[in-house]
Amino acid sequence: MIKKVVPNAQAAVDGIADGMTVMFGGFGLCGIPENAIAAVRASGVKDLTCISNNAGVDGFGLGVLLETRQVKKMISSYVGENDEFERQMLSGELEVELIPQGTLAERCRAAGAGIPAFYTPAGYG
Template sequence: MLDKTIDSPTAAVSDIPDGASIAVGGFGLVGIPARLIDALRKQGASELTVISNNLGTDGFGLGLLLEDKRIARSIGSYIGSNKEYARQYLAGELTVEFTPQGTLAERLRAGGAGIPAFYTKAGVGTQLSEGGLPARYNSDGSVAEFSRPKETREFGGELFVLEEAIQADFALVHAHKADRYGNLVFRKTARNFNPDVAMSGRVTIAQVEHLVDAIDPDDVHVPGIYVDRIVVVGEQETGIENRTLTEQEA
């Protein structure tokens, strides 16, 4: 199918089922596919596994799915300033798999490139490789599930840990512009995790600010072969994750 445009965010996410794994682009509040997340919230899918650097903030982005108790498992780098994320994790309502930021990006990229696993030095000699990180708590604060040890191997006299690639059922990304064939261009820091996420999805859905007739091949950040659906949402305003005021401004 050459023309990959979809009429609305609602139509674009309509077939995401309960229990699906979903990779979501963005970093903090930058490059977040907020319109697709809003549509998924209204669609109603639950028991989701979400792979994303973080889970948004309270009241925005993936934080909205958290508030609705729609996420069962999170794979990401950090909790950030999302108080509901921390509360659900510590209360035993959410299973969490932490992974270093660079490792997460490479796991997503590897999933799209058909590489099943890779070795990295990140995390060697820590609980990340040796196991024992709390993945899920009980409601009384005791640990219900620990992370498992990972395979390690020596190369050139140094130890490396094996990390498995991530291929999600669906991927949601935000791009600055696209053509009808699905070729994507990201703007400045909004590129962040979006290219790796786009590669990792078995079905990749992109919300874009602008639809153009053609993109110079040298300007393409993600080729259309990785993208299945395009929905035009117009320009998206980026919120402020943490606001710091001087005493006078406060």
């Protein structure tokens, strides 16, 4: 069984390696795992695919991982307040998958339930 309680944020992210996909919780900038994001930044892992409903802002949230170029791909439903995100996206440095909020939530739920695909009216056509 996986040990679910760890002593600190660094221990929580110790298993994250280069190229992994990591989902970050929170909504907007509320309830984000600030300490875990700081620990990921300090670890120096790179080429991450980050899943979150937003891309943070400059200097806060996932914005700190964008500043250090640790994110290769961002899967998100809102990306509008991060200048560094915009710069990297427009220059082709960052791969972006922009998804409606409800579809993103359902993709996360379906993946956790082992459902490989689903239909959504927002994604049709």
